[in-house]
Amino acid sequence: MIKIVTVIGARPQIIKAAALSRAIKNKFSDKIKEVIIHTGQHYDENMSQVFFDELGIPAPDYNLGVGSGSHGVQTAKMLEGIEEILLKEKPDYLVVYGDTNSTLAGAIAASKIHIPIVHIEAGLRSFNKAMPEEINRICCDHCSTMLFSPTSTGYKNLINEGFSPNNEKPFNIDNPGIYHCGDVMYDNSLYFGSTANSKQPIAKSNYILCTIHRNNNTDEPDRLKSIVDALIKISEEKDIIIPLHPRTKKLLDVNIDLETYNTFINRSSIHIIEPVSFLEMISLEKNAELVITDSGGVQKEAYFFKKPCIIIRSETEWKEIVEVGAALIADADKDKIIEGYYHFKDNRIEEFPEIFGDGKAAEFICNELISNN
Secondary structure, three states, X not given: OEEEEEEEOOHHHHHXXXXXHHHHHHHOOOOEEEEEEEOOOOOOHHHOHXXXXXXXXXXXXXXXXXXXOOHHHHHHHHHHHXXXXXXXXXXXXXXXXXXXXXXXXXXXXXXXXXXXXXXXOOOOOXXXXXXXXXXXXXXXXXXXXXXXXXXXXXXXXXXXXXXXXXXXXXXXXXXXXXXXXXXXXXXXXXXXXXXXXXXXXXXXXXXEEEXXXXXXXXXOHHHHHHHHHHHHHHOOOOEEEEEOOHHHHHHHHHHOOHHHHHHHHHOOOEEEEOOOOHHHHHHHHHHOOEEEEOOHHHXXXXXXXXXXXXXXXXXXXXXXXXXXXXXXXXXXXXXXXXXXXXXXXXXXXXXXXXXXXXXXXXXXXXXXXXXXX
């Protein structure tokens, strides 16, 4: 029996962890024991607790309750709490997901006390080190013992950074193992997709789904206004549903002028709703005609459900979806966002190649953890 400690903190990580926890419960309960640390990075109940309840994720064994704060303050509190738990639990592996402060804190804590790190979603690169997430990804990858990339591009990125695909087991921090295993979020989308339609949070059809949450889009007035102006223009032709992130809600009337704000929130074809659960989000994605987002996870999920996507960032870690023509990068450029809308309106995307695996990534990861021990 091997013991893993899983660190989660942000909403996407909670969802990703569901796939691994489900695989352990259903197929590996006699071989893997999982201990879950929730850092409390997302502390809003709508952004966190609802996901544990809805997805059947085991309740966290520990909750650090870190909450908000600067990157340094938040990461330091997590580092202290995670280290204390690791010294107590003495796991065989620490498992982290993605690129948040929780990911970075977990990786630093474990590496300092020589606990092997398993990084799920390894190798993703935006090649923009101004993004805090990019720093977190790189640091975590280079502390890790087993690196599981969801895409072939991520796998190649690791090789380009000096990781060898020819290392042999047993893997360790100086002899890491890298894998192209598929995406645990694809596992989840297949598993939950069949039941999601009953969770549609708003009775609409023929709509665009939009999410906005990244700091540079919410905190920079020019960028936020450009995005909002584009949405107002597009809403002249099409309904738009926006599950509004708490950060965006807080800054909307601060960072855009009153006239634009009033037009945006009072337009009958713009439906601003509270943050939604994972199953509600899947339902919105499955039934949308187009997705506009700055979320990496939502970009992928749009692809899973064969929906075109306009990316309101200057780059994406999921380059494959752009390369196959299923997504366009518009950044926070009003004209490019509007052009993207008309492009997908006039050009139906027929092909969505299977680039995210076979829906069994979590099982693959479990088998590899067992075989390396």
